[in-house]
Amino acid sequence: MPAAESSIHIAHRHGFFYGTTVMSSIAAQLLQPGRISLDIAAADKNEAILEVAGLLRHDQEVLRFDDFCKDLLARDRLRSTAADYGVAFPHARTDAVQEIVVAAGRSVNGVYFGDELVHFIFVIGTPREKAGEYLVAVGTLARLLRVDRIRAALASAATPEDFIQALDS
Amino acid sequence: MGDVIKAASPPESPKAPRVSRHLVPLLKLRVWLAERFRPTELQVTLMWAGLVGFLAGASSLLFRAATQGVHYLITRSNEGLVNSFTAMPDWQRFVTPIIGGTLAGATILYGMRFSRGSKSTDYMEAIVLGEGNVPFRSSLVKSASALFTIATGGSIGREGPLVQLAAMLASLPGRWRHWPAPRRRLIVACGAAAGIASAYNAPIAGALFVAEIVLGSVAMESFGPLVFASVIATMTVRESPLIGDSPLYKVPTFRLDAAWEILPYALLGVAAGIAAPWFTRFLRFCETCFERTRLPLIPRLALGGAIVGALAIRYPEMAGNGYSSIDGILHDKWTWELLLGIFACKILATGATFGSGAVGGVFTPTLFAGSGLGYLLGCAFHALWPHSGLTPSAFALVGMGAFLAATTHAPLMAMLMVFELTLDYAIILPLMMGCVIAYYLSIGIEPASIYSDALKRKGARLFDEQLSKLHVLDLMKPSPTAVPMTAEFNEIAQNFISHRFNYLYVVDQRRRFLGVVSLHDIKPYLNDPEMANVIIAADILREDFPTVTPAVPLTQALEYFAHHDGERLPVLDAQDRTLLGSISKSDLILAIAERSKADTTPGG
Numbered sequence A: 001m002p003a004a005e006s007s008i009h010i011a012h013r014h015g016f017f018y019g020t021t022v023m024s025s026i027a028a029q030l031l032q033p034g035r036i037s038l039d040i041a042a043a044d045k046n047e048a049i050l051e052v053a054g055l056l057r058h059d060q061e062v063l064r065f066d067d068f069c070k071d072l073l074a075r076d077r078l079r080s081t082a083a084d085y086g087v088a089f090p091h092a093r094t095d096a097v098q099e100i101v102v103a104a105g106r107s108v109n110g111v112y113f114g115d116e117l118v119h120f121i122f123v124i125g126t127p128r129e130k131a132g133e134y135l136v137a138v139g140t141l142a143r144l145l146r147v148d149r150i151r152a153a154l155a156s157a158a159t160p161e162d163f164i165q166a167l168d169s
Numbered sequence B: 001m002g003d004v005i006k007a008a009s010p011p012e013s014p015k016a017p018r019v020s021r022h023l024v025p026l027l028k029l030r031v032w033l034a035e036r037f038r039p040t041e042l043q044v045t046l047m048w049a050g051l052v053g054f055l056a057g058a059s060s061l062l063f064r065a066a067t068q069g070v071h072y073l074i075t076r077s078n079e080g081l082v083n084s085f086t087a088m089p090d091w092q093r094f095v096t097p098i099i100g101g102t103l104a105g106a107t108i109l110y111g112m113r114f115s116r117g118s119k120s121t122d123y124m125e126a127i128v129l130g131e132g133n134v135p136f137r138s139s140l141v142k143s144a145s146a147l148f149t150i151a152t153g154g155s156i157g158r159e160g161p162l163v164q165l166a167a168m169l170a171s172l173p174g175r176w177r178h179w180p181a182p183r184r185r186l187i188v189a190c191g192a193a194a195g196i197a198s199a200y201n202a203p204i205a206g207a208l209f210v211a212e213i214v215l216g217s218v219a220m221e222s223f224g225p226l227v228f229a230s231v232i233a234t235m236t237v238r239e240s241p242l243i244g245d246s247p248l249y250k251v252p253t254f255r256l257d258a259a260w261e262i263l264p265y266a267l268l269g270v271a272a273g274i275a276a277p278w279f280t281r282f283l284r285f286c287e288t289c290f291e292r293t294r295l296p297l298i299p300r301l302a303l304g305g306a307i308v309g310a311l312a313i314r315y316p317e318m319a320g321n322g323y324s325s326i327d328g329i330l331h332d333k334w335t336w337e338l339l340l341g342i343f344a345c346k347i348l349a350t351g352a353t354f355g356s357g358a359v360g361g362v363f364t365p366t367l368f369a370g371s372g373l374g375y376l377l378g379c380a381f382h383a384l385w386p387h388s389g390l391t392p393s394a395f396a397l398v399g400m401g402a403f404l405a406a407t408t409h410a411p412l413m414a415m416l417m418v419f420e421l422t423l424d425y426a427i428i429l430p431l432m433m434g435c436v437i438a439y440y441l442s443i444g445i446e447p448a449s450i451y452s453d454a455l456k457r458k459g460a461r462l463f464d465e466q467l468s469k470l471h472v473l474d475l476m477k478p479s480p481t482a483v484p485m486t487a488e489f490n491e492i493a494q495n496f497i498s499h500r501f502n503y504l505y506v507v508d509q510r511r512r513f514l515g516v517v518s519l520h521d522i523k524p525y526l527n528d529p530e531m532a533n534v535i536i537a538a539d540i541l542r543e544d545f546p547t548v549t550p551a552v553p554l555t556q557a558l559e560y561f562a563h564h565d566g567e568r569l570p571v572l573d574a575q576d577r578t579l580l581g582s583i584s585k586s587d588l589i590l591a592i593a594e595r596s597k598a599d600t601t602p603g604g
Helices: A004-015 A020-030 A043-058 A065-078 A133-145 A148-154 A160-168 B002-006 B021-038 B041-075 B080-086 B090-114 B123-128 B136-152 B159-176 B182-199 B203-215 B221-237 B261-294 B297-315 B323-330 B334-355 B362-382 B390-409 B411-422 B425-446 B454-464 B487-500 B520-526 B554-562 B584-598
Strands: A089-096 A101-111 A115-128 B482-484 B503-507 B514-518 B568-572 B579-584
Touching: A004 B568, A020 B136, A020 B334, A020 B482, A043 A065, A043 A101, A065 A089, A065 A115, A089 B002, A115 A133, A115 A148, A133 B041, A133 B520, A148 A160, A148 B002, A148 B554, B002 B123, B021 B487, B021 B520, B041 B080, B041 B090, B041 B136, B041 B182, B041 B221, B080 B323, B080 B362, B090 B297, B090 B334, B090 B482, B090 B487, B136 B159, B159 B182, B159 B334, B159 B362, B182 B203, B182 B221, B182 B411, B182 B584, B203 B411, B221 B584, B261 B297, B261 B362, B261 B425, B297 B334, B334 B362, B334 B425, B362 B390, B362 B411, B390 B411, B390 B425, B390 B579, B411 B425, B482 B487, B487 B520, B514 B568, B554 B568
Parallel strands: A089 A115, B482 B503
Antiparallel strands: A101 A115, B503 B514, B568 B579
């Protein structure tokens, strides 16, 4: 995590001028194999969010898992967290985590977030006071996921390691 | 796959619309500008000052044209006032100012019925005392009344209505945009400066008139916009063929042959310093006399007109504001015996017009009184030393400045005014000498200047309003723009484009303050329209933003600004944190500039 933090700090400082190498590095460092599910079962949006968030249930950075989940759903109720290209970023700035955490889930059939069919769900949690880092994380993932080649690589990843590799390519 | 679609949950939350593509370059430009230029409220005020200057210049031209029109309708003459009065038969010389006075009185009497209440229209009061509001209708009524007096030979200056109109136009943006009082006062001051500048084709004097007499300060925070407005106003009137870019008075060449020749000018300063306070007292005495007659407004103004008319039968040269008479003096048109008569009648006519309550300025009549005094003294010195370079018209110029300095208590403005009216640099040494001596003598004789009424009340106000006694509430701009927590990137971006602030306030449904969105924070997402679709205000909210309450003293608010890089701070209700308004750093600086000069103003 410290390495990821430093990259985020750099990215935050440099605003939108940071390149794809930094972005890939941030994304790869944020994700760990244990925080990735390549075939989530849920077909409902809320269930899907909770299933992906469940990967962080025992993460040491998550202080109160239930609160974290509540905040994630509350945020999504305010405004859908689905972006384009079949990707969603359920996220929350919350006191329930002490460092930035990211978990990813892949749904082969897709899950509807409103009228958007979503295949990749990235759950992000950040401490409330670290709005800047949170923006870098969400921004970085959104930029990478916009690239067709990366989405294709993520769709065909056979293992969590491949999944991370696809983001770091 | 189809089953999966059916099984998917129905849409629960609204999906954010796409950020329109054309918004992104605009927002980028906005960020670029904000980061490089960061225009403060003061800089924006400068832009408004420019607009006010233009409006003042345009209204000045319009007023001049209207004066000529009314003059033609009443006298059937296209000539200047003095020429048309000279060509008139005696009865018409007598009747014309009476008609003017009657019309001027009727305009005020009936016009005021259409204006709201009895609020003061005095621009000086609006600047130094009030909220910077110059009433629209009353100002128009007063200007229309002045139009009749001036067009029919009343001895009063057109700079009065010109400044009034300009100040009224200047107060409009402040009222529309709900500026706090200090900024409204400043922009009205800009209007007044532009009015003077356009009346006399004298931008430096225009700015200094307001700075020295009305604001009592040449602090750059307020002086800059005054200068800007004056310059634009002057440029506007100079575009007119009526005025052009030549000085108001064309003067014969002036020279000092020997160093000792400055001494007579110093003596002129002494004479002006003694005479000017009596001129001021004479005008007030006339006012009291007219008040004692207890005549209603229309007959009173008609009586004023009758006095002017009666004097004009003998001396038609004294008709009007004094511009032509000064020109006559400067070009040695009259013998000193004739001038003495014109001079005495002109002073009487000014007393009658001003005393009867006619609307207008006393600036031009003051210039005339000074030039007449100077010329007469100059004749005496010329008779004593006929071979020296002491010419009566040079004395007239210095007399103008010295008399003006002594009546207005603004020597700097007086020096520059005469310099600008004549654009003759050679006159500057005797002029400075005369102005300063006259000023110092006059304040010893009469502590109140010709504009003292407003200034006296200003002193009383400043006594009550020391900076520490002023609170945030006094400068607060109500109802600032705010967005809800759910505001999308699109809405946030729109707000940053249409407003100049760098922090957008976020409130809940009951308008309680939650925090701000910083323009700097959203910068990385300008290239990411998809990303922007998932960001709402709640995601990028800064909750730890400094806030103030209405009861916080300005001194304390200043400390908050010292630790905050933004231009504004949100003002919240102390109990429930409802967003009431915002206070800007520029308004605070203006308020401090106003107060600090109060500490240095004698008697303030």
